[in-house]
Amino acid sequence: MTNKNLSPETITAQASKPDPATGAVMPPVHFSTTFARDENYQPLNPKHVYIRDQNPTFETAEQLIQTLEGGYDALLFSSGMTAAMTVAHALKPGDHIVVPEIMYWALRNWLDKFCATWGVHLSKIDLANPATNAANIKAALEPQAKNPDCTQILWLETPANPMWDIVDLTEACTIAHQFNAIVCADSTVSSPVITRPIEHGVDIVMHSATKYLNGHSDVIAGVLISKEDSGLWKRICKIRSENGAILGAFEAWLLQRGLRTLFLRVKRASESALFIAEHFENHPQIDRVLYPGLASHPGHSIACQQMQNGFGGMLSICVKGGAEAALRAIGRMQVFVRATSLGGVESLVEHRPSIEGPTSPLPPELIRISIGIEDPKDLIADLEQALAG
Numbered sequence: 001m002t003n004k005n006l007s008p009e010t011i012t013a014q015a016s017k018p019d020p021a022t023g024a025v026m027p028p029v030h031f032s033t034t035f036a037r038d039e040n041y042q043p044l045n046p047k048h049v050y051i052r053d054q055n056p057t058f059e060t061a062e063q064l065i066q067t068l069e070g071g072y073d074a075l076l077f078s079s080g081m082t083a084a085m086t087v088a089h090a091l092k093p094g095d096h097i098v099v100p101e102i103m104y105w106a107l108r109n110w111l112d113k114f115c116a117t118w119g120v121h122l123s124k125i126d127l128a129n130p131a132t133n134a135a136n137i138k139a140a141l142e143p144q145a146k147n148p149d150c151t152q153i154l155w156l157e158t159p160a161n162p163m164w165d166i167v168d169l170t171e172a173c174t175i176a177h178q179f180n181a182i183v184c185a186d187s188t189v190s191s192p193v194i195t196r197p198i199e200h201g202v203d204i205v206m207h208s209a210t211k212y213l214n215g216h217s218d219v220i221a222g223v224l225i226s227k228e229d230s231g232l233w234k235r236i237c238k239i240r241s242e243n244g245a246i247l248g249a250f251e252a253w254l255l256q257r258g259l260r261t262l263f264l265r266v267k268r269a270s271e272s273a274l275f276i277a278e279h280f281e282n283h284p285q286i287d288r289v290l291y292p293g294l295a296s297h298p299g300h301s302i303a304c305q306q307m308q309n310g311f312g313g314m315l316s317i318c319v320k321g322g323a324e325a326a327l328r329a330i331g332r333m334q335v336f337v338r339a340t341s342l343g344g345v346e347s348l349v350e351h352r353p354s355i356e357g358p359t360s361p362l363p364p365e366l367i368r369i370s371i372g373i374e375d376p377k378d379l380i381a382d383l384e385q386a387l388a389g
């Protein structure tokens with residue numbers, strides 16, 4: 001049986017073949033920073049010369065993620081931020097990046113500074129309303145569409161932190177490609193279990209592998225997956241190898257180990273998140289529950305088309321009583337861990353408006369929740385007692 005006949009779950013559980021040298025079922029960790037050459041001065045393995053270019057320990061995770069996303073190639077990075085920053089660094093002054101107004105906060109802040117100093121034009125557009133998203137994308141990309149000196153990138157995040165706005169990837173890619181733009185999608189929150197952006201036309205997929213891909217809150221990593229061998233992709237590969245934005249060997253090994261349970265973890269978190277979102281939707285202490293799996297979410301019908309195996313493990317609740325009530329409830333939680341990040345096996349709770357500060361566009365009463373793999377009844381009981389206080 002070839003890999004083509006196997007389901008992604010089987011491929012993921014058996015991500016590497018037994019090591020032919022030792023029979024070891026799990027792959028070895030390669031700590032070597034350099035790789036030997038033969039008597040004719042040719043590398044013994046043409047892929048491996050020096051650690052900054054490539055490390056054999058990356059390959060299990062890179063090949064698996066590339067397969068799961070249906071891409072041409074995948075590259076690991078030292079963090080999700082580095083992966084995203086490498087895309088921006090591959091642009092030249094005068095190029096143009098279009099991003100959503102609501103997206104991962106640290107990246108949005110960095111892009112503000114980077115674009116101002118690097119001379120890249122940055123446009124922020126509203127992508128929270130599926131009825132106007134197409135017009136907003138068109139208006140942002142059209143003016144430079146015929147300028148051969150301007151590479152344009154449309155950066156998407158779906159679901160987008162922390163309102164979980166859903167962008168119709170097929171629609172966005174069709175419009176962007178009409179205007180010669182490259183589409184990059186931060187798919188961290190979905191993971192390839194739920195959405196495969198390349199199937200919808202996305203050119204480069206990005207993940208903070210720190211989240212669901214690793215899944216155990218013990219590795220920081222990022223990954224880019226390219227649909228094809230493009231000029232932009234070649235520049236990205238070169239930048240990674242030149243600046244050494246790579247993982248340590250042990251982190252890469254931990255990542256391939258975490259990946260093996262990806263489907264179990266994401267399906268369980270998604271099932272529990274839906275159960276919890278439905279439970280709290282009409283709760284007397286809650287104004288609104290933001291979760292793409294609820295019919296009340298503005299992106300629900302698109303989510304039903306482009307998400308499978310559930311709607312993900314991330315949801316937000318807006319409590320009655322403003323920031324003070326939100327912080328009081330968070331302070332009373334006993335099962336949820338008060339910490340930033342998402343996508344681990346343990347459930348986390350966060351007051352994003354406090355983290356983002358006074359310039360945050362978020363409602364002050366918003367509580368962001370990352371659902372883990374615990375018994376959802378314990379999570380509901382914890383939220384109930386915290387809200388009752």
Ligand SMILES: Cc1ncc(COP(=O)(O)O)c(C=O)c1O
Nearest residue numbers: 079080081104186188208210221
């Ligand atoms: C959606 C999203 N993208 C990117 C990042 C950045 O990833 P990292 O923390 O691995 O640099 C994060 C981190 O929280 C994130 O949530």
